[in-house]
Amino acid sequence: MKLVTAIIKPHKLDDVKSALEAYGIQGLTISESSGYGRQRGHTEVYRGAEYTVDLVPKVRVEVLVDDVDVHDVVEVVVKSAQTGRIGDGKVWTQPVDDVVRVRTGEHGPDAL
Amino acid sequence: MDTGDTAWVLASASLVLLMTPGLALFYGGMVRAKSVLNMMMMSFGAMALIGVLWVLYGFSVAFGNDVGGGWLGDPFEYFGLKGLLGADHLVGTLPAMAFVGFQSAFAIIAVALISGAIADRAKFGAWMVFAGVWATLVYFPVAHWVFSFDGVVSEVGGVIAGWGVIDFAGGTAIHINAGAAGLALAIVLGKRRGFGREPMRPHNLPLVMLGAGILWFGWFGFNAGSATAANGTAAVAWVNTLAATSAAVLGWLVTEKVRDGHATSLGGASGAVAGLVAITPACSALTPVTSIVVGILAGVLCALAVGLKYKLGYDDSLDVVGVHLVGGLWGTISIGLFATADAPAATDGLFYGGGAGLLGKQVVAGVGVMLFSFVVTWVIGTVIQKTMGFRIDEEDEVAGIDQVVHAESGYDWGTLTGGGGRVAGSPARPTDARHTSGTSEVSA
Numbered sequence: 001m002k003l004v005t006a007i008i009k010p011h012k013l014d015d016v017k018s019a020l021e022a023y024g025i026q027g028l029t030i031s032e033s034s035g036y037g038r039q040r041g042h043t044e045v046y047r048g049a050e051y052t053v054d055l056v057p058k059v060r061v062e063v064l065v066d067d068v069d070v071h072d073v074v075e076v077v078v079k080s081a082q083t084g085r086i087g088d089g090k091v092w093t094q095p096v097d098d099v100v101r102v103r104t105g106e107h108g109p110d111a112l
Numbered sequence: 113m114d115t116g117d118t119a120w121v122l123a124s125a126s127l128v129l130l131m132t133p134g135l136a137l138f139y140g141g142m143v144r145a146k147s148v149l150n151m152m153m154m155s156f157g158a159m160a161l162i163g164v165l166w167v168l169y170g171f172s173v174a175f176g177n178d179v180g181g182g183w184l185g186d187p188f189e190y191f192g193l194k195g196l197l198g199a200d201h202l203v204g205t206l207p208a209m210a211f212v213g214f215q216s217a218f219a220i221i222a223v224a225l226i227s228g229a230i231a232d233r234a235k236f237g238a239w240m241v242f243a244g245v246w247a248t249l250v251y252f253p254v255a256h257w258v259f260s261f262d263g264v265v266s267e268v269g270g271v272i273a274g275w276g277v278i279d280f281a282g283g284t285a286i287h288i289n290a291g292a293a294g295l296a297l298a299i300v301l302g303k304r305r306g307f308g309r310e311p312m313r314p315h316n317l318p319l320v321m322l323g324a325g326i327l328w329f330g331w332f333g334f335n336a337g338s339a340t341a342a343n344g345t346a347a348v349a350w351v352n353t354l355a356a357t358s359a360a361v362l363g364w365l366v367t368e369k370v371r372d373g374h375a376t377s378l379g380g381a382s383g384a385v386a387g388l389v390a391i392t393p394a395c396s397a398l399t400p401v402t403s404i405v406v407g408i409l410a411g412v413l414c415a416l417a418v419g420l421k422y423k424l425g426y427d428d429s430l431d432v433v434g435v436h437l438v439g440g441l442w443g444t445i446s447i448g449l450f451a452t453a454d455a456p457a458a459t460d461g462l463f464y465g466g467g468a469g470l471l472g473k474q475v476v477a478g479v480g481v482m483l484f485s486f487v488v489t490w491v492i493g494t495v496i497q498k499t500m501g502f503r504i505d506e507e508d509e510v511a512g513i514d515q516v517v518h519a520e521s522g523y524d525w526g527t528l529t530g531g532g533g534r535v536a537g538s539p540a541r542p543t544d545a546r547h548t549s550g551t552s553e554v555s556a
Contacts, residue, residue: 044313045372045373045374045376046313046376047378047382047415047418047419047431048372048415048418048419049419049422050372051311
């Protein structure tokens, strides 16, 4: 099993969710996050004093998937999140030791 | 006694009193979330303390019979407002108590204004001591100089009032006075930790806008109420207050747009206050059209002046100097230029053929109050700093003054777990049952 984590632009969340649903993903976790890559931030002005806000609001999407689906899921996320402009985000995968469904106590791929 | 005048002045007194909670919102929104309560408490603290001192001896120092040279009223003449309760004791066409109430709100806001210069870093107790001492040594005497005219409340009044200077509603006594005091305190306390390096963005601009709106609303009582009558002078002051304030918002926004590329909400709110400050002394002396001119220039001047602190290196946190001192000086001096005999004050300034005499008096009065306030405030602030300490510890400043000084937070951010706290006295959590703790209650 793998954990696919994607940091995407907030306005692309609906597209990514729909694409993952269409692919057949059963569940995912969404959280608000902020950070920066090459895009950096923006500038605000208060009574003439400039502040550089270098953390950009993003959305973090986390999906647990079976090993066989990893490449497809990554591709689905990348395609649906892409605008082609700077700040589109990153997707990465990590191995997962075990997953337990709390309701039934099932372990491993059965719990996905 | 005139019932209409009394009704208007009592209503105005209430309008002016609301300005201080408005100021608390205006200032509170401008600081970081961790300081909002302390910022607002400095205004509320001023309401509490000065309300009491005004009754005890403040009114008497400001409006009691002069004890010599026009510099100070007799603190004992009306101590505890004695002798003023009777309906037969009039100030003009008002019961004396209506005038006492109206002027109390001015004393309160003058003190509260100063707090903007020392956001995030002043001990609340030290602020309260400062507020009482400053009102006693600076505001009450200066109010006597400016607002106490011969034969109105007492036989002999203050030096500036008797000299023919025009300050209708307190450009010198309130704004130049508080602005110069703010500068002195900002220098005594020093910069906020991280000033000029860390972002110190306003945490809630809607609060700032609401506060500015309440200030604007209350200011009609401040200016039009200063006629101390329901008459044509009050009406002219009202309209001039509207004209200058509206124009100042435009002036500030255009300055921002040209300089920074954006017209901002903070700029709009600040422009309104700058215009209100400038028209305060002048609202009885100008036409509505020259009020617009004075207002636009107030917006431009103050928008430029708020940048001074970065160049000169003092941390006047919320721009008491840039808005109140600069706006107050401009308004006071503008009378010398634009005053017209057609307006209720019935005096011509330089541009209306009145010569430079009035302008000279206005400059001397404005600069004089500024210097007096700066020097005395600096002494008071320094004494408090050296004795009880004025500034909180650096560690407390970083943690946030609300938590440390008031044991409160302005906002509950509504985290799922309620911040993970417990009510004191409630049962503690069960003993930790991890493997490392050596208990055998949990099977692996």
